[in-house]
Amino acid sequence: xxxxxxxxxxxxxxxxxxxAYEIETDAVERYxxxxxxxxxxxxxxxxxIFLDLARAxxxxxxxxxxxxxxxxxxxxxxPIGAWRTESPEAVDLAAAHYLLTPVEALQMAxxxxxxxxxxxxxxxxxxxxPAVKKLLKEFVAEETEHVxxxxxxxxxxxxxxxxxxxxxxxxxxx
Amino acid sequence: xxxxxxxxxxxxxxKSDTKPIWCPGCGDYHVLLSITRAFAALNLxxxxxxxxxGIGCSSRIPAxxxxxxxxxxxxxxxxxxxxxxxxxxDMTVVVASxxxxxxxxxxxxxxxxxRRNVDLTYIVMDNHIxxxxxxxxxxxxxxxxxxxxxxxxxxxxPFNPLVIALASGANFIARAFSGHVxxxxxxxxxxxxxxxxxxxxxxxxxVTYRPDQRAWxxxxxxxxxxxTDDAARxxxxxxxxxxxxxxxxxxxxxxxxxxxxxxxxTDLAEFEKGFEI
Numbered sequence: 001x002x003x004x005x006x007x008x009x010x011x012x013x014x015x016x017x018x019x020a021y022e023i024e025t026d027a028v029e030r031y032x033x034x035x036x037x038x039x040x041x042x043x044x045x046x047x048x049i050f051l052d053l054a055r056a057x058x059x060x061x062x063x064x065x066x067x068x069x070x071x072x073x074x075x076x077x078x079p080i081g082a083w084r085t086e087s088p089e090a091v092d093l094a095a096a097h098y099l100l101t102p103v104e105a106l107q108m109a110x111x112x113x114x115x116x117x118x119x120x121x122x123x124x125x126x127x128x129x130p131a132v133k134k135l136l137k138e139f140v141a142e143e144t145e146h147v148x149x150x151x152x153x154x155x156x157x158x159x160x161x162x163x164x165x166x167x168x169x170x171x172x173x174x
Numbered sequence: 175x176x177x178x179x180x181x182x183x184x185x186x187x188x189k190s191d192t193k194p195i196w197c198p199g200c201g202d203y204h205v206l207l208s209i210t211r212a213f214a215a216l217n218l219x220x221x222x223x224x225x226x227x228g229i230g231c232s233s234r235i236p237a238x239x240x241x242x243x244x245x246x247x248x249x250x251x252x253x254x255x256x257x258x259x260x261x262x263x264d265m266t267v268v269v270a271s272x273x274x275x276x277x278x279x280x281x282x283x284x285x286x287x288x289r290r291n292v293d294l295t296y297i298v299m300d301n302h303i304x305x306x307x308x309x310x311x312x313x314x315x316x317x318x319x320x321x322x323x324x325x326x327x328x329x330x331x332p333f334n335p336l337v338i339a340l341a342s343g344a345n346f347i348a349r350a351f352s353g354h355v356x357x358x359x360x361x362x363x364x365x366x367x368x369x370x371x372x373x374x375x376x377x378x379x380x381v382t383y384r385p386d387q388r389a390w391x392x393x394x395x396x397x398x399x400x401x402t403d404d405a406a407r408x409x410x411x412x413x414x415x416x417x418x419x420x421x422x423x424x425x426x427x428x429x430x431x432x433x434x435x436x437x438x439x440t441d442l443a444e445f446e447k448g449f450e451i
Contacts, residue, residue, distance in 0.1 A: 037198040086356055094353055094379060096198040170382050173322045
């Protein structure tokens with residue numbers, strides 16, 4: 001992950017929707033940036049993987065928006081993130097490199113999904129409002145699915161995941 | 175868009191259609207996220223914002239924003255940014271640079287921009303290397319950084335940009351880490367709001383020529399003290415810190431530079447008298 005995550009308290013469904021929406025849109029933004037990086041390096045396979053991940057997070061964000069309603073989200077949204085530091089699901093862009101393999105990319109995604117799962121699980125354990133608790137259980141189930149999906153994809157790509165040889169690495173002195 | 179209309183801008187509104195091109199893993203991707211989030215929080219229409227840069231990896235930033243942008247000459251971003259702000263004080267000006275562009279080629283402009291205290295924000299993405307030109311030592315490179323381009327290291331004491339900024343008169347000094355996207359965005363917002371010359375150094379790892387900088391995320395920490403407006407106290411702190419304390423470190427109260435109103439020339443002879451020796 002990029003940075004530290006603060007403990008967050010959620011006292012209403014509206015607050016939870018806003019928080020969850022921020023988490024998902026942050027993930028979409030980061031995956032799109034990673035997809036662009038891979039496209040710039042002619043790595044179409046990883047470009048596609050990151051775009052798929054961005055699309056999946058986008059679908060989740062749209063679903064949250066639908067549940068909350070646009071006005072509900074805007075009323076709650078903080079100017080910069082719903083937390084003081086970083087989104088728990090934030091994929092660390094600094095972990096990327098130009099020889100990234102699909103397995104490494106999916107492990108980056110898995111780390112984010114696992115943090116999101118732990119985050120929602122922690123919130124669900126502490127929630128006292130029944131409506132918030134019910135929603136959090138849905139989010140925990142959703143993130144559990146994402147974690148399982150990442151594991152399945154990692155297994156699928158696990159063969160042939162060595163870094164390709166680069167005979168002209170960027171740091172070579174001409 | 176109009177400034178009088180509530181905008182509720184989103185970070186995506188400040189991104190251009192140009193895809194960013196840096197090395198995968200570069201800290202500058204994070205800085206771009208921070209800048210667009212900061213601009214969204216400022217809630218200014220893109221046409222009221224200008225991003226000015228010089229030359230280098232960091233200086234690609236203006237092309238990736240939808241604001242007015244100026245990709246200037248090497249080391250001269252502050253001269254362009256200050257000129258723009260003086261000519262158009264209604265604009266919010268953010269100048270972006272790197273440690274090579276800003277502290278070496280543009281080192282003199284840096285000092286005098288601090289001294290002049292024009293109301294703008296100067297963001298320096300510091301990775302202690304010239305990344306765009308394949309890894310030559312920059313003013314902030316460690317003396318023992320040993321590569322084929324600097325065998326045995328330079329042996330030179332690194333430049334301390336925060337101390338130089340304070341001594342030269344910068345009115346706001348902060349350090350951020352690129353990986354802390356939201357914290358960095360909040361510091362940029364505060365820097366823009368603070369009157370005068372605001373200097374934000376962002377530690378932004380170069381993963382290609384300085385892979386050791388991937389460890390910076392484990393070295394950085396929030397500064398253990400509150401920001402001060404006492405320059406002497408700030409100087410003691412900045413001269414003794416190890417370069418990894420993050421946050422706003424100094425908030426000065428100098429009045430920003432204001433250009434004198436240009437006199438209206440009505441009598442050319444009278445005007446010429448002012449130049450008589």
